[in-house]
Amino acid sequence: MTFPPLAFWIPYIYFAVILLVTWAVGRLAGVLLGRGIGQSMPQVSAAAGRLGTVVVWLIGGTFAIQELGVSADVLLLVVFILGVAGVVALREPLQNLGARYFSDIYTPFRLGDTVSVAGYSGKVIEINPITTVLLSEKDTLISVPNSLFVREVVTNTSPQAWREVNVPFSIGSSVNLARFESDLRKSLGKLRLRLDPRFPPVLVTRARSAQSTDLTVTVLIRQPEERDAVTAEVSKRVAELVAQSQLSRR
Amino acid sequence: MPTDQPLDICVNTQTPLLLFPQAESPDSVPVRPPDSQLLSQLEEGVDYRFSPGGVTRMVYPLLRRLHRDKLLGEAHWVSLNPYAPREVRLEDLTLHNVALPPERLAAYGNVKETIWGTVHGLRQEDGSGNLFWSDDFSEYAYYNRLTAELIHSLDAKYDFDLFYIHDFQQLAIGEMLGTLKPKLFRWHIPFAASDIPESWRPAMTGYLNRYDTVVVSTDRYLAQLKEFGYTGRAVKLYPYLDETEYSVPPPDEVRATVQRFGVEPEDRVALVVARMDPQKAQDRAVRALARLARRHPSLKLLLVGDGSFSSAKTGLGLSKSARWRDALAGLARQLHVEGRVLFSGHVTQRELDACYERCDFTLLPSVREGFGLVVVESWLHRKPTIVSKYAGVAELVQHRQNGLLVDPENTRALADRMEALLTDPEGLGRKLAERALETMRLCTMEAASRAEALLLEEAVSG
Numbered sequence: 001m002t003f004p005p006l007a008f009w010i011p012y013i014y015f016a017v018i019l020l021v022t023w024a025v026g027r028l029a030g031v032l033l034g035r036g037i038g039q040s041m042p043q044v045s046a047a048a049g050r051l052g053t054v055v056v057w058l059i060g061g062t063f064a065i066q067e068l069g070v071s072a073d074v075l076l077l078v079v080f081i082l083g084v085a086g087v088v089a090l091r092e093p094l095q096n097l098g099a100r101y102f103s104d105i106y107t108p109f110r111l112g113d114t115v116s117v118a119g120y121s122g123k124v125i126e127i128n129p130i131t132t133v134l135l136s137e138k139d140t141l142i143s144v145p146n147s148l149f150v151r152e153v154v155t156n157t158s159p160q161a162w163r164e165v166n167v168p169f170s171i172g173s174s175v176n177l178a179r180f181e182s183d184l185r186k187s188l189g190k191l192r193l194r195l196d197p198r199f200p201p202v203l204v205t206r207a208r209s210a211q212s213t214d215l216t217v218t219v220l221i222r223q224p225e226e227r228d229a230v231t232a233e234v235s236k237r238v239a240e241l242v243a244q245s246q247l248s249r250r
Numbered sequence: 251m252p253t254d255q256p257l258d259i260c261v262n263t264q265t266p267l268l269l270f271p272q273a274e275s276p277d278s279v280p281v282r283p284p285d286s287q288l289l290s291q292l293e294e295g296v297d298y299r300f301s302p303g304g305v306t307r308m309v310y311p312l313l314r315r316l317h318r319d320k321l322l323g324e325a326h327w328v329s330l331n332p333y334a335p336r337e338v339r340l341e342d343l344t345l346h347n348v349a350l351p352p353e354r355l356a357a358y359g360n361v362k363e364t365i366w367g368t369v370h371g372l373r374q375e376d377g378s379g380n381l382f383w384s385d386d387f388s389e390y391a392y393y394n395r396l397t398a399e400l401i402h403s404l405d406a407k408y409d410f411d412l413f414y415i416h417d418f419q420q421l422a423i424g425e426m427l428g429t430l431k432p433k434l435f436r437w438h439i440p441f442a443a444s445d446i447p448e449s450w451r452p453a454m455t456g457y458l459n460r461y462d463t464v465v466v467s468t469d470r471y472l473a474q475l476k477e478f479g480y481t482g483r484a485v486k487l488y489p490y491l492d493e494t495e496y497s498v499p500p501p502d503e504v505r506a507t508v509q510r511f512g513v514e515p516e517d518r519v520a521l522v523v524a525r526m527d528p529q530k531a532q533d534r535a536v537r538a539l540a541r542l543a544r545r546h547p548s549l550k551l552l553l554v555g556d557g558s559f560s561s562a563k564t565g566l567g568l569s570k571s572a573r574w575r576d577a578l579a580g581l582a583r584q585l586h587v588e589g590r591v592l593f594s595g596h597v598t599q600r601e602l603d604a605c606y607e608r609c610d611f612t613l614l615p616s617v618r619e620g621f622g623l624v625v626v627e628s629w630l631h632r633k634p635t636i637v638s639k640y641a642g643v644a645e646l647v648q649h650r651q652n653g654l655l656v657d658p659e660n661t662r663a664l665a666d667r668m669e670a671l672l673t674d675p676e677g678l679g680r681k682l683a684e685r686a687l688e689t690m691r692l693c694t695m696e697a698a699s700r701a702e703a704l705l706l707e708e709a710v711s712g
Contacts, residue, residue, distance in 0.1 A: 178395040178399060186385055186388045197383065197449065198449055198452040199456070200383055200387070202425065
C-alpha cells in the first residue's frame with residue numbers, strides 16, 4: 001500500500017488550518033463582542049459573544065468546506081431557506097421570546113408588581129418565555145403575550161416602582177460569586193449619593209446552569225429624573241466587573 | 251413529629267462547634283489543615299476543643315437529640331472556622347467549615363461588632379445608614395455569600411428539607427440562598443426595635459422577610475419583631491440546655507477546683523459566668539462587691555469565662571476579651587478589692603459545675619442579654635440568682651419568687667440584693683432556688699426538643 005503524495009493532503013491540511021484559525025478567531029470575536037456590547041448592556045453580553053462565535057464559525061466553516069472541493073453554495077442556501085422558514089413559522093413565539101429576553105432590559109416591572117397593559121391589569125405572578133401571567137383583582141389569571149409589553153404602553157402602579165433599577169446579567173459558573181458580589185458592592189457604593197441609602201444593593205440569583213449563573217442586581221434611586229443615568233452607570237459597572245471576572249476566575 | 255421521613259437539614263451558625271489550634275510551619279506560616287477528617291481520629295483537648303457560647307451549646311445537643319429520636323436524616327452544619335479542616339465528620343453529623351482570608355475576616359468582624367454593639371445598646375450608629383454601604387459590609391456580604399454558595403452546593407448533593415440559619419452574623423443568607431425550600435432563622439441576641447437605627451430598618455426587614463420563620467427567645471422580642479416589620483411566621487422559643495451535660499462533682503473535687511482559682515474554704519462566693527465582654531457588665535458586680543467589702547470581709551467575686559469565638563485566636567482574633575479583663579482588674583485595684591475579684595479564664599464543664607456548686611449565689615449583671623442561659627444553669631445547680639432586668643431571661647423571673655431582678659446600672663441596688671442573699675441564705679436563698687427549679691423546666695432539652703421538632707415539622711409541612 002502506497003502513501004498518497006503530499007498534494008493529496010494539502011486540501012485537508014488547509015481544511016484543518018482554517019478550522020484552527022476559525023476556532024481562534026471565534027473565541028476572540030466572542031470575547032471582544034461580549035465585552036464591547038457588555039459595556040453598555042451587560043444583560044446581552046453573553047448572547048452577543050455567542051452570536052459572534054457562531055457567525056465566525058459559519059464563515060470559517062464555509063471556507064473550510066470549499067477547500068475540500070465541496071460547493072458551500074448549496075449548504076448555505078439550505079441553511080438560509082430553513083432559517084427563513086423557521087422565522088416565518090415561529091414568528092409569534094419568537095416575538096414573545098425576544099420580548100421576554102429584552103423585557104429584562106426595557107420593561108419596567110418585575111414579579112410582584114401590579115401592572116396594566118392593553119386593557120389588562122393585575123399582579124405579575126409569572127414571566128415565562130412566551131407570556132407574562134397576571135393575577136387580576138377578581139382572582140383570575142390573565143396570560144399576556146410578552147410581545148405586547150414591548151408594543152403597548154405598560155403602566156406599573158406598584159408603589160415606588162420608579163425607584164427600582166434592576167440590572168440582569170450572567171457570569172460564568174466558575175466565577176467566585178462571593179468575590180464578585182463583594183467587588184460589586186464596593187463599586188456601587190461609589191454611587192450611593194444617587195441611590196436610596198436605606199436600601200443597599202440586592203444581588204439575586206435567578207438561574208444556574210453548568211456554564212453560567214444568571215443574576216439581577218437591584219438598587220433604588222433617589223431622583224426619578226436620574227433613573228436613566230443611574231441605570232446606565234450601574235450597567236457599566238456591572239459589565240466591567242463581569243469582564244474582569246471572566247479574566248480572573250476563582 | 252408526624253412526618254413520615256426523617257428530615258435532611260442544613261444548619262448554619264457563625265460560631266463553629268469545634269475549634270482547632272492554628273497549626274504553623276517552622277517558619278511561622280499557617281499550615282493549611284487537611285480537607286476532610288473524621289472526629290473519631292482526633293483527640294479532644296489536643297487536636298480540637300468544643301467552642302464556648304450559647305448557640306453551639308444549644309444546637310449540638312438538639313441535633314443529637316433529634317437524631318436519637320430518629321427525626322433527622324442527613325445533618326450538615328456550616329460555620330465560619332478559618333483554621334479547621336474543610337470538613338469534619340462526626341457520627342451523625344458533618345461539619346463544613348468556611349475559611350476567610352485574614353484581611354476579609356477583620357472587615358467582617360468590624361461589621362458584626364457594629365451590629366452586635368448597636369443591637370445591645372452599647373454603641374450609637376450615626377444614623378446615615380452607611381454601614382450597609384461600607385467596604386467592610388462588602389466583606390460581611392462576602393462571608394455570607396461564600397457560606398450561601400457552600401450551602402447551595404451541599405443542597406445540590408443532599409437535597410435538604412430545610413435550612414436552619416442562626417443569628418445576626420448570617421442575616422443575609424436567606425436572601426442569598428434563593429431557594430423555595432423552608433428557611434428558618436433564629437435570632438439569638440436581644441431584639442428591641444428601638445435599639446435598631448431607623449436607617450437600618452428597610453435593609454434589615456428586607457433580610458428578615460426572606461425567611462419563612464424567625465425564632466426569637468422571649469415574648470418581648472416576638473412583639474418587637476412583628477412591630478419592626480417582619481411579616482412571616484414569628485415564633486418564640488426559650489433557649490435551652492441539655493441537663494444531662496451537667497453534674498455535681500464530689501465535695502473534694504469542688505474544693506480543689508475552686509481553690510485553683512483563689513477561693514478558700516471560709517469564703518462566701520458570688521459567681522458571674524460570662525465571657526469577658528463589656529456587655530456582660532462584670533464591672534457592675536465589681537462595684538457592688540466594693541460596696542459590700544467591709545461588711546462581708548469573706549465575700550469574693552469569681553468571674554468565670556474567657557473570650558468568645560470572636561475573641562479567640564483560633565476564631566476571629568478580635569482582642570476585646572483581653573482588654574476587658576485588664577479593665578476589670580484595673581477597676582478592682584482602684585476600688586481596693588483586687589484580691590477578692592478572681593478570674594478563672596476558660597473552664598471545662600466539670601470545673602464549671604464545681605464553681606456553681608461552690609458559690610453562694612450567681613449574678614447576671616448584663617446591660618443587654620439575648621437570653622442568659624447561665625441563669626438556667628444556676629437554677630439547675632439550685633443556686634439563687636440575681637438577674638439583670640435587661641436580660642431576656644428576666645421574662646421568666648418573678649422578683650423575690652424565683653430570683654431577684656435588678657437594674658445593673660444601679661450598683662447600690664445590686665449590692666442590696668447581694669446582701670439579702672448573704673444574710674438570709676437559708677430563707678430567701680433557699681426559697682428562690684427551689685421555686686426556680688420549676689421555671690428551669692421551661693428551658694430544658696426535654697421541653698425544647700419537642701418544641702423544635704414541631705417547629706421544623708411545621709416549617710416543612712406548612
